[in-house]
Amino acid sequence: MRRVLQVFTGRPGGLDAAPAEVDSFWDDMQKTLKGESTAGSWFEDVSIAAASGVEQLAENIAGGVAAGAGAIANAGQKIADLLGLADSAQKIAMAAQQQIQDLQNETSNPDFNGFAWSTIFSGADGDPLSSSDWAGSPEIVIRGDSGFAGVAEGSADGYYHKVSQYEYETDTQSASIVLGTRTSDDQWTSVEVRCDPGKTQGVFARANRSTIQIGRFTRSGTAWTWTPWYSRSRTNNQGDILRLRTSGDNYYVLVNGTAVIDWTDSPASASKGAGFRRAGFTQRKDTNFLGLPIASWRIASFAMADWLPPGGAVTTPxxxxxxxxxxxxxxxxxxxxxxxxxxxxxxxxxxxxxxxxxxxxxxxxxxxxxxxxxxxxxxxxxxxxxxxxxxxxxxxxxxxxxxxxxxxxxxxxxxxxxxxxxxxxxxxxxxxxxxxxxxxxxxxxxxxxxxxxxxxxxxxxxxxxxxxxxxxxxxxxxxxx
CATH class of the missing domain: 2.60.120 (Jelly Rolls)
Structure with a gap:
């Protein structure tokens, strides 16, 4: 804390630093980060100066140049390379296109007979998702300049979800999402199949930074029960395509086209049939130990389709x-x-x-x-x-x-x-x-x-x-x- 005071206030901040000084620093920092007015101006001035530099860096990265002055000019390209923002954006765009291509490959099969739909999220920060496409939590909106779907600023901690207004034609279902940005390594974002229109139950595949998991969920209002069937470790990244497929009581989780989990729901605990032919996704918002909001993966795009499972045309015993x-x-x-x-x-x-x-x-x-x-x-x-x-x-x-x-x-x-x-x-x-x-x-x-x-x-x-x-x-x- 003494070092923080030295950096931000220019004061020695030695062992005899007044407790009131520490309290003032912490209070002003919290209020500034939350957009509230502060008692003093020193932290606001520092924040404005830092924000100006960050804004220049962001503009330089977006423009692919090293403009600005002094350290800003020298740091521009290095920060761009470090963060890999251009690479991430390109990876997400390519993943979304691959997601659409996968749908086209499946629906072009002469034996295909079903429904297919996909969407790439876009819009201004705070825009709601289309009500003709989605039902569910209004707190899921377009977030930031990226156009990803995520939990709205100021939302309470908890799970938020969307369920498609469209339905599969069969019980052989596939749904996928492209992972966007995140502000937490531990919170889960899931894609779901076998959902009812009210999304009170279904089957999920979900990811945080380090794990892929499959299981069954139920929901009553804001109370969720997640029943994992199987988990495996995997380092998940922005731009990954997380896909969940089902045929009968068999479920398959794929990441970027590679199967990572196969599971059979032997007791047939997940409902299926005409009342369970919706797809959806769920995100989680939480608060960290500093009192700041964190959230699971935002979503760049979504796709759903009936699909032909391996052996779908087998008629011989x-x-x-x-x-x-x-x-x-x-x-x-x-x-x-x-x-x-x-x-x-x-x-x-x-x-x-x-x-x-x-x-x-x-x-x-x-x-x-x-x-x-x-x-x-x-x-x-x-x-x-x-x-x-x-x-x-x-x-x-x-x-x-x-x-x-x-x-x-x-x-x-x-x-x-x-x-x-x-x-x-x-x-x-x-x-x-x-x-x-x-x-x-x-x-x-x-x-x-x-x-x-x-x-x-x-x-x-x-x-x-x-x-x-x-x-x-x-x-x-x-x-x-």
Whole structure:
């Protein structure tokens, strides 16, 4: 505080600085920052001088020149380079165009049959959003010279939202936003699908500076309940395109076209149907420890459309179960034994047609009798404790592909097969199919050992499994005859 007083008042501000001087400085600073009148003029004079310099810098950056006088002239281009304002504006413009292009690519598909709409926000600071496009909180307006949509100045702390006046034609929905500027690293901005017209519930994908999250929300007046399903760390930036897609009970979060979260709402907790075909977005305003307002990402543009999911045209009985996370799961399989994949191992079910899928159990019930081609992939390891001379010493955490076993109606029927190698089998309507892991691939130590001078010794090995996982474990099948 003494250093602050020295800089702003030109006074020594030593240890004997009067408490009243500190109080006066703090009071005047708070009032000036809030636009209120102050008792003295010293802080206002400093603020005006600083604001004049900042204004010149801003004009220089916008104009791409280093005008002004003295330090202002020298700092202009350096500040422009440091902040990267031109790059950010260009990135946002390109992202908005990419967002529109994505819509065009989807709607140009000859199999597409649905609704599509997009908007790039623009206008003067404080302008309301179009009431023909949006319902919801009037506090979300155009903010600043950028034209982004954000929470209005002076709004109370809390969540503010908009919901589209337009509706999807189906339950296969996609919505996206382009992230603008922010004044907080911790507050969330979300894009939502499966909303009702009053936006009392729906499914969200949201971002702050460091995290992407998916889940379900409910709202009653200004009271919001956010129920996250899954989160992952990611450094999010201005100009990123955050997209949420859904098909059935499957949800996909993409950032700049790359999938970052896949999730299946196994209990079907999110409502769907004709009453839940709106999209929207939500922003958060808060106050920091200095008493100054902060807010989540503003939004540069918004788009929504029905979409064709992968496998949307599949009519042959088929399925694909996937694990949407690269994390492993504990599974104990003794040497030479087999075991079903653990409950909850698979988290995504897509491409399903003419079969009944239980994602959590990893089980598929056959509806049409016939010959089916089935395969599964995963990796495994054995990290159980050992000692020298036991099985194969020091081969803990050695990863290998998992031989897979086919189970029908709860019992092993065929296998094991090498990971990814398919088998064909006749299945009758009503039969239930699952897959498991087989501990039949040994792993050896990197070095052999034996008595000195011995010409004859055993090469120990172990095949047991303690964990299964992999980058993209999958269990697929389709009717071939």
């Amino acid at each position: 088929a399925w694909r179960l996937r694990r949407g996370s690269a994390t492993e799961v504990a599974l104990s399989v003794a040497h030479g034994a087999t075991a079903l994949m653990p409950t909850g191992f698979y988290t995504i079910a897509d491409l399903a047609s003419a079969v009944t899928v239980d994602v959590s159990a990893g089980e598929v019930t056959i509806i049409e009798s016939g010959w089916y081609s089935i395969k599964a992939t995963s990796s495994n390891r054995d990290n159980s404790q050992d000692v020298a001379g036991d099985d194969a010493y020091d081969v803990r955490n050695a990863y290998r592909l998992t031989p897979w076993q086919l189970y029908v109606d709860g019992s092993p029927l065929e296998g094991p097969f090498p990971s990814g190698v398919p088998t064909e089998i006749y299945l009758a309507a009503g039969q239930k199919v699952r897959v498991g892991a087989s501990a039949t691939v040994p792993v050896f130590p990197s070095n052999s050992y034996g008595a000195t001078g011995s010409s004859n010794f055993a090469m120990p090995a172990r095949s047991q499994i303690t964990h299964v996982g992999g980058a993209s474990p999958v269990f697929t099948g389709r009717k071939v005859a």
